[in-house]
Amino acid sequence: MAGFWGRRKREQAELDATDADLALRAQRALVDADERIRLTGDELAFAEAELGPGATKELREAHDAVRTHLREAFHxxxxxxxxxxxxxxxxRTRNARIVQLCEWAEELLDDRTEALAEPIARARRAPEIIAKVRSDAAHLRTRIPHARDTVTRLAARYAAHALSQVEANPAEAEQLIGFAEHSxxxxxxxxxxxQREQANMALEAATEAARRAETLIDAVETFEVEALRAESTLAAVVEDSRGDLIAARTAPQVPAVTAAVAELEAALKALPAAGVNTDPFAQLSQLRAANAGLDAAIAAARERAARQIPDLAHVRHAIDDADRQLAVARDVIAGHRGWIGADARTRLAEAERVRIDLDRHLGTSAAAATQIDEDHREQALDMARRAAFLASEGLQLAQRDIDGARPQTAPGGMGMPGMGMPGGRRGGGSDLMGGILGGLVIGSILDGIFD
Structure with a gap:
């Protein structure tokens, strides 16, 4: 008994210590939250002066909400x-609520002030940013003549539709530079x-205009380099394609390979002669697609040649077997619906789904199909076997359910225990009742009632 009371005293002491820690934590949280609200008020005033009331709307709403809820914590x-x-x-309940309110207040203010951190920093650096925009604009103007010369040089080598993506870049960049300087x-x-809010909007527009002008000018120089790289790659792909056409002669001459060879030959013939302005990007894309198509067709033809194609008669036999298995399983489950569980029904439903997918795979009813293309035989055989297996499994599970639900007869007689003497005959009515309870008749009657 002394040990019991000693343990109670220790538990109470620990609880008191926990309550004291919670009370101290609540007091500190209240002080920190109050100071944070005051500091955020100062930051809000500066942000509104720099960014305007529109940009600081969410921070003001959060600040007002926090001040309202902190009154509850003080109360x-x-x-x-x-x-x-x-x-x-x-x-304990009050102190926990105080801590909760203060933590929520600081998290909300952190989230709102963080969202304004970058705009405020940019506003503080506004004079520096304005000077940089003007400096960048002046430097970009010196690059405009070189960009125009590059476009002229490219026009003598490449087709107009290839150059259309950068042809107008120098003029557009010059307009953007003027807009950046004006903004x-x-x-x-x-x-x-x-008017700080309007000033910040104009400053953002100036910065974005200068950035876009630089991107347009850079794109002209990048196009020239990428066009030369595409021409070099195109030469390598042409050589590789000619080698693939030679290799295709030894591949199985199936329709897919023949069509891919014709497509690649047409792509090679479509290449312009030397000295003609070209579009190396479009030519490279077309030739790569034709080259990849031939590679895929050859690989598929060789893979199919390496494996044995199922005989059409075997595929037809598997489909017929699946249909027979499905028919038997449907009849057994339909005839004993009240006794069949979820497992057997699920197997039958899955078998029927696979059978339907088989018809879709062949594009017609598998039972009515007289011919099955060699490309579809292997998958059709697998699907038919899968449907037959599921139907057979469903039939076995259904038989298990029927055996488990059928009443057992007593040894030597037709009746159940308590339904007359074993093996005896107590008249036509008794024999009929024993037969109803011991046979399938009751299953049919109950099926009709409950189904």
């Missing part, structure tokens, strides 16, 4: 220290007038 803390005695459970001036004037 709970006040209840913990008023003149009315509280139970330990009441103190930078607007941003500077609006900032000096105290």
């Amino acid at each position: 709970l803390h006040q209840l913990n220290h008023d003149h009315i005695p509280d139970t330990p459970e009441e103190l 930078a001036g607007v941003a500077e004037r609006r900032r000096e007038a105290g």
Whole structure:
């Protein structure tokens, strides 16, 4: 007994220590949250001055919500220290709620202020960014003549439709540079007038315009390099394609290979003669597609030649066997519906699904098909065997359910225990009842009632 009371005292001491830690944690959380709200208020005032009320709407709403809920936390803390005695459970509940409210407040403010961190930093660096936009614009203007010369040089070598993706880049880049310079001036004037929100919008437009101008100019130089690389790759693919055409002579001459050879030969003949302006990107794509098609056709033909194609009679026999197995399983399950469980029904449903998929695979009813293409025979044989196996398995499970549900007769007689003397005859009515309880008749009657 002394050990019991000692354990109770230790448990109570641990609980008191936990409550004291929770109370201290609640007090610290309340102080931290209150300070965070005050700090966020200062940040909100600066953000509204720099970005305008539209950009800081979510932060202001979060700040107002946090201030409202923190009043609840202060009220709970006040209840913990008023003149009315509280139970330990009441103190524990209040302190836990205080901690919850304060943590939620700090997380919400963290999320909203983080979303504004980058715009605020950019607003603070606005003069520096404006200067950089003007410097970038001046540098990009010096690149415009070189980009125009490059386009002229490319036009003498490549087809017009190939060059269309970069032909207008120098002119578009020059317009964007002018827009970037104008937007930078607007941003500077609006900032000096105290219209910070409009100034920031103009500054973002200037930065984006300068970035897009640089991308357009870079694309001209990139096109020239990539076009030369495509021409080099095209020469290698042409050589490889000619080798593939030679190799195709030893491949099985099936229709797929013959068609792929004709397509690759046509792609090679379509290549322009030397000195003609070309589109190396389009030519490379067409030739690669034809080359890959021939490789795939040869690989498929050799793979099919390496494996034995099922005889049509074997496939037909497997389909007929599946249909017979399905018919037997359907009849048995339909005739004993009240006794058949989920397993047998599931196997039959799956077998029927596979059988339907077989018809879809062949494009017609498998039972009515007189010919099955060699490309479809192997899969048709597998599907037919799968359907037959599932139907057979469903039939076995159905038979198990029937055997388990059929009443057992007593040795030497027709009746069940308690339904007359074993092996005896108590009249036509008794014999009929024994037969109903011991045979399949009751199954049919119950099926009719409950189904």
